Amino acid sequence: MDTGFTTVYWRDMLRFVRFKALLISSLVQPALWLAFFGVAMSSNFDRLAGMTPAFPGVVQVGYMTFIAAGVIAMTTLFTSLFGGIVLLFDKNWGLMREILASPMNRNNIIIGIGLSGVTKSFIQAMVIMLFGLLLGVKFFVxxxxxxxxxAILGILLFVGIFALGFLFLSAFISxxxxxxxxxxxxxxxxxxPIFFASNALYPIDGFPEILKLVSTVNPLTLMINGIRYFAIGDNFTAIGxxxxxxPMDILISFLGLIAFAIATFTLAWWKFRRAVIT
Structure with missing residues (x-):
């Protein structure tokens, strides 16, 4: 049985755990972002939302709850896009030459890096959800x-597919x-562009038509749709x-993320098949 990808996976996870500064900052930074930005902005948006007529029989959530899904998505995006930097270091330090020259299938490198990045994203998503609940985020009410x-499994499924897509893209770029x-x-x-052309911080209803179209197919928007569906519900009001x-909206979002992950995996696979490290 070929276990090359597990070696790559555990090597990257050990690096993540042993570098304490990286570990702590990757967990604390999104929590602080939610605390400071979310708390500061929620009072303003909730005040404005209170001036609009309520929708009878519909759950009303605050801006803190609305933005919490965006913070999870933002953290996953940043972690995944920078996840491939380990490959660049390996290439510059000469280790990648040894790996590519070994009998191990090159696909194992992509899979191992992808799975380690997904694990990190799962950890960060759980930390943000727990910290958000302490701040008053109304998830799973x-x-x-x-x-x-x-609902948690559904959120992690969307986070995992999204993270894989951008980790493969990061591997290709690296x-x-x-x-x-x-x-x-x-x-x-x-x-x-990916972050601000999404529904992470605000709805896309007021976007210009071209930007609205871009946001609709934005992988970040697709993931946030899934997170809000599972964490808040299928029918709610926020910021007025x-x-x-x-269910069809969520299925389309999920299939869109799968298509994105397949496309970026193809790019990474093509790049590794052609890679020659001297």
Whole structure:
């Protein structure tokens, strides 16, 4: 049985655990972002929402709850896009040459890095959800224990597929770059449009038509749709707007993420098949 991908997986996870500064910052930073930005903005948005007519019989959630899904998505995006940097370091330090020259299937490198990144994203998502609940985020309100477990699994499923897609993309970019600065520049260029052209911080209803179309197919929007569906429900109001998610909407979002992950895996696979490290 080929266990090459498990070696890559455990190596990356050990690095994640042993570098205490990286571990702590990756867990604390999104929690602080939710605490400071969420608390500061929620009072303003909730005040404005209180001026709009209520929707009878529809659950009303605060801006803190609305943005919590966006913070989970933001953290997963940043972690995944920078997850491939380990490959760039291995390439620059000469270790990648030894790995590619070994009998191990090159696909194992992609799979191992992808699975380690998904594990990190799961840990961060759980930390944000727990911290958010302490801050007053209204996730899983009215859910039974079984429904809560099912909802958490649904959230992690969306987080996992999304993380895989961007980890494969990060692996492709990393193998195409020669320096960490180049990788940082490309990933920074990608993160801002992806994040702000999504429904992470605000609804997309007021976007211009072209930007609304871009946001609709944005993988980040697709993941956030799934998170809000499982964590809040399929029918709720927030910041004065009415949100309704049908099972078909969520299925389309999920299939969109799978298509994105397949596309980026194909890119990473193509790059690794052609990789020659001297």
């Amino acid at each position: 009215g859910y039974t224990a079984v429904q809560t477990i099912f 193998m195409s770059m020669e320096s960490p600065e180049g990788l940082q520049g490309v990933t920074t260029l990608l993160t801002m 707007l009415h949100f309704v998610y049908t």
